[in-house]
Amino acid sequence: xxxxxxxxxxxxxxxxxxxxxxxxxxxxxxxxxxxxxxxxxxxxxxxxxxxxxxxxxxxxxxxxxxxxxxxxxxxx
Amino acid sequence: xxxxxxxxxxxxxxxxxxxxxxxxxxxxxxxxxxxxxxxxxxxxxxxxxxxxxxxxxxxxxxxxxxxxxxxxxxxxxxxxxxxxxxxxxxxxxxxxxxxxxxxxxxxxxxxxxxxxxxxxxxxxxxxxxxxxxxxxxxxxxxxxxxxxxxxxxxxxxxxxxxxxxxxxxxxxxxxxxxxxxxxxxxxxxxxxxxxxxxxxxxxxxxxxxxxxxxxxxxxxxxxxxxxxxxxxxxxxxxxxxxxxxxxxxxxxxxxxxxxxxxxxxxxxxxxxxxxxxxxxxxxxxxxxxxx
Numbered sequence: 001x002x003x004x005x006x007x008x009x010x011x012x013x014x015x016x017x018x019x020x021x022x023x024x025x026x027x028x029x030x031x032x033x034x035x036x037x038x039x040x041x042x043x044x045x046x047x048x049x050x051x052x053x054x055x056x057x058x059x060x061x062x063x064x065x066x067x068x069x070x071x072x073x074x075x076x
Numbered sequence: 077x078x079x080x081x082x083x084x085x086x087x088x089x090x091x092x093x094x095x096x097x098x099x100x101x102x103x104x105x106x107x108x109x110x111x112x113x114x115x116x117x118x119x120x121x122x123x124x125x126x127x128x129x130x131x132x133x134x135x136x137x138x139x140x141x142x143x144x145x146x147x148x149x150x151x152x153x154x155x156x157x158x159x160x161x162x163x164x165x166x167x168x169x170x171x172x173x174x175x176x177x178x179x180x181x182x183x184x185x186x187x188x189x190x191x192x193x194x195x196x197x198x199x200x201x202x203x204x205x206x207x208x209x210x211x212x213x214x215x216x217x218x219x220x221x222x223x224x225x226x227x228x229x230x231x232x233x234x235x236x237x238x239x240x241x242x243x244x245x246x247x248x249x250x251x252x253x254x255x256x257x258x259x260x261x262x263x264x265x266x267x268x269x270x271x272x273x274x275x276x277x278x279x280x281x282x283x284x285x286x287x288x289x290x291x292x293x294x295x296x297x298x299x300x301x302x303x304x305x306x307x308x309x310x311x312x313x314x315x316x317x318x319x320x321x322x323x324x325x326x327x328x329x330x331x332x333x334x335x336x337x338x339x340x341x342x343x344x345x346x347x348x349x350x351x352x353x354x355x356x357x358x359x360x361x362x363x364x365x366x367x
Contacts, residue, residue: 032122033242036308052309
């Protein structure tokens with residue numbers, strides 16, 4: 001699962017893979033348009049629905065947060 | 077030191093283009109000597125404008141209430157340039173007509189076509205091959221003021237509303253950098269808009285295609301509708317609806333995929349687009365929410 005998520009991030013935002021901070025939005029690594037693309041690909045790849053309530057800066061603060069989000073949705 | 081008669085600049089808006097405009101105007105501030113402030117009228121989940129203001133010590137205020145915002149702007153008595161970038165606040169006639177106030181606005185279409193709201197959606201839905209942005213002076217009528225600058229871009233066959241929005245925002249920033257010095261110098265000769273008798277204003281509650289399709293519609297028209305309302309998880313429009321096998325369904329997501337990707341018996345709906353591609357649609361039965 002993690003590898004697939006990283007591959008999606010690499011496609012849309014390579015910098016996210018090496019980013020070690022805690023706020024990709026504020027640090028200009030990822031923007032709202034990139035998030036739309038990442039969310040769309042995650043939904044397709046894992047056949048999950050990522051509700052709008054999860055599409056917030058907190059869940060896209062770094063790659064670990066995105067992986068945790070997908071993990072949580074897959075377990076629901 | 078560059079010269080301008082404007083003593084104050086107020087920026088209103090949200091999103092990517094607003095952040096870029098704000099940063100650019102901040103960078104120019106020392107050259108012109110104006111006072112700069114930013115007002116957040118609509119809250120955006122990924123807004124970075126507050127952070128930009130914090131970092132550069134730009135005056136920042138959140139004024140969500142329309143009347144409160146109008147009242148505040150009415151208190152400005154020095155010569156002021158208001159930059160409305162990605163902003164849906166309609167400026168009152170009394171403010172627009174004040175001599176000390178100049179307002180410029182970015183519209184995400186080539187005015188006089190597609191005035192009003194959600195223009196990227198409408199140009200996709202109407203099958204336009206080209207669109208663009210317009211920076212214009214604000215008058216009492218919506219999107220009716222003289223044009224300062226326009227920039228064009230093509231619309232691809234697979235372009236989605238959010239993708240087009242991003243392209244338009246990039247163009248808007250490009251245009252802003254070209255016009256800013258001239259607006260400050262008040263040397264712009266705005267081009268009046270030529271309105272057709274059947275000019276239509278697009279309202280915020282209008283949804284392309286009424287937000288639904290028939291299973292008998294041309295799949296390319298269905299694809300065009302889906303692309304036109306696609307803003308990712310932003311709930312600008314409700315989910316698209318249709319009736320399938322006698323049940324009301326809502327569309328969760330869609331993709332144009334190669335025919336080889338069709339999986340027999342899965343939970344997707346496949347509509348043939350052409351010889352090599354199909355429209356793959358994920359849907360669910362629509363259950364009206366109570367209340």
